[in-house]
Amino acid sequence: MKNTFVISLIVLAFAFGCSHEESNNPQPRSTTMSSQDESPDSQPATRPSKPAAKISASGYDVTPLGPEEKALLTKDLTPMEYRVTCQSGTEAPNSGDLLHNKKTGTYTCRVCGLPLFNSHTKFRSGTGWPSFFSPYDPDHVRDVRDATHGMVRVENRCARCDAHLGHVFNDGPQPTGLRYCINSASLDFVGADEELPPKSLPKDR
Numbered sequence: 501m502k503n504t505f506v507i508s509l510i511v512l513a514f515a516f517g518c519s520h521e522e523s524n525n526p527q528p529r530s531t532t533m534s535s536q537d538e539s540p541d542s543q544p545a546t547r548p549s550k551p552a553a554k555i556s557a558s559g560y561d562v563t564p565l566g567p568e569e570k571a572l573l574t575k576d577l578t579p580m581e582y583r584v585t586c587q588s589g590t591e592a593p594n595s596g597d598l599l600h601n602k603k604t605g606t607y608t609c610r611v612c613g614l615p616l617f618n619s620h621t622k623f624r625s626g627t628g629w630p631s632f633f634s635p636y637d638p639d640h641v642r643d644v645r646d647a648t649h650g651m652v653r654v655e656n657r658c659a660r661c662d663a664h665l666g667h668v669f670n671d672g673p674q675p676t677g678l679r680y681c682i683n684s685a686s687l688d689f690v691g692a693d694e695e696l697p698p699k700s701l702p703k704d705r
């Protein structure tokens with residue numbers, strides 16, 4: 501008898517709890533979620549819709565670009581440039597237009613213009629692709645683990661527009677011992693005697 505009474509109390513309490521909850525939460529689930537976002541423990545409701553600008557050590561805006569900006573930048577690429585930068589393709593060895601370039605200047609991203617390598621870090625690797633022993637700024641070249649083609653390599657991408665650049669290996673010359681093996685199709689070259697275009701200049705210059 502006592503047990504039946506206790507069970508009845510629990511059932512009543514449960515039923516009351518449910519109806520009480522329902523009466524206090526008439527909004528659909530989505531509205532309930534947004535009200536949770538406004539709780540003191542969550543992000544403030546006035547948070548900016550766009551993330552704060554990310555500035556590299558050398559003063560460049562390396563905030564990752566959105567899909568619309570990338571689509572705009574890639575619409576005029578040649579089929580080879582698009583295949584390499586947007587589909588992680590590789591140009592044929594000894595085919596790139598910058599492989600034998602020995603001029604002094606800056607190698608920039610073919611897609612977004614961010615400076616990626618300096619001519620003074622370029623060396624002859626004999627691989628058939630432009631090779632560099634260090635990036636222009638470590639903040640400009642992003643490393644990504646690449647386990648395709650039955651091997652594990654470190655892929656390089658432009659930190660700003662995410663264009664595929666090539667791969668980095670540990671068999672380069674000193675002082676770094678690194679070899680950035682980069683597709684010409686991912687690069688543009690601006691000679692030291694030329695002016696860098698606005699897209700290749702630091703922020704606020």
Ligand SMILES: [Zn+2]
Nearest residue numbers: 609612658661
């Ligand atoms: Zn880029």
